[in-house]
Amino acid sequence: MIKLIKLFKASNEIYIDILKALENEYIKFNFKDNIYLNTQKYFFENFKKNFFSLLMISILIESKIDKKRIIAYGKIIFCLRAIVTATDNIIDNENKGVVHILNIPEITSKNIFNTMLHQQIINLELESLKVSSSIFSKILEDIFFIAKSEGLRDLKLYDSYPTFKYIEKNIHEGIGGKLLELSLIIPILIEKNSKLNSYSKGLFEIGMALQALDDLTDIDEDSLNCKINLATAYISESKTTENYLKNTLERALQGFKIFENLSYPIDRTSALYILKKLFKIRGINKKYLNIFKTF
Secondary structure (H helix, E strand, O other): OHHHHHHHHHHHHHHHHHHHHHHHHHOOOOOHHHEEEOOOOOHHHHHHHOHHHHHHHHHHHHOOOOHHHHHHHHHHHHHHHHHHHHHHHHHHOOOOOOEEEOOOOOHHHHHHHHHHHHHHHHHHHHHHOOOOHHHHHHHHHHHHHHHHHHHOOEHHHOOOOOOHHHHHHHHHHHHHHHHHHHHHHHHHHHHOOHHHHHHHHHHHHHHHHHHHHHHHHOHHHHHHOOEOOHHHHHHHOOOOHHHHHHHHHHHHHHHHHHHHHOOOOOOHHHHHHHHHHHHHHOOOOHHHHHHHHHO
């Protein structure tokens, strides 16, 4: 656990450098005063609110990638996250995220501009890395798959409620597994590092598990908004919430086991500790946290 904490602290230091690099990108625009970067720079706050950003950086560190390139990849990861969040905001009529565009009051326009801004930064960063145009296409293909999966969540598309297996395959592989894998797509294509490919497989499992967890906490909200929900399908098939959580936890542990096999400083005990924290952050009812006692 001590090695893991040290690794995340080192990741936090690089994360701060990434934020500074992004701020330098923003000041190049005449509308820089209208860009508000709402971030925390303290380790414990970032561990709680930006865990996956630190996790991605830690993977790059463990893959022995040069710090300068980690910062470049970190900027891209941050921008991809901003684009996905802005898209979700348009769908859900919300204004979440760490980057806010000021003086554009209408939500759709604000988030479209946010997407365009961060796509431009990604393009410039890829140009500075001197990569081939095929990488631009690969990013777009993956984002299309995620968007397509998100579009299938509309209950009005179906005559009857889809099965658990259908939702997991056709929806969650995009909005869960692929969404988390997306952060490593650029380093994988550029670095040709076999460890990154294996880490990506672990991220897929973790992403699938945490999206399943999100569905459990969003059952009522998704029902109200007529959206397909994995937990609803599972429970309706005469299965229990406890088994749903157990399966979700097991899948996440499989992902972290892949990390452990790559000599990442994590074991089952520390993985369970992190997952319990993530369960709490995502608002899982306290009574369900007893599931950890069975592992």
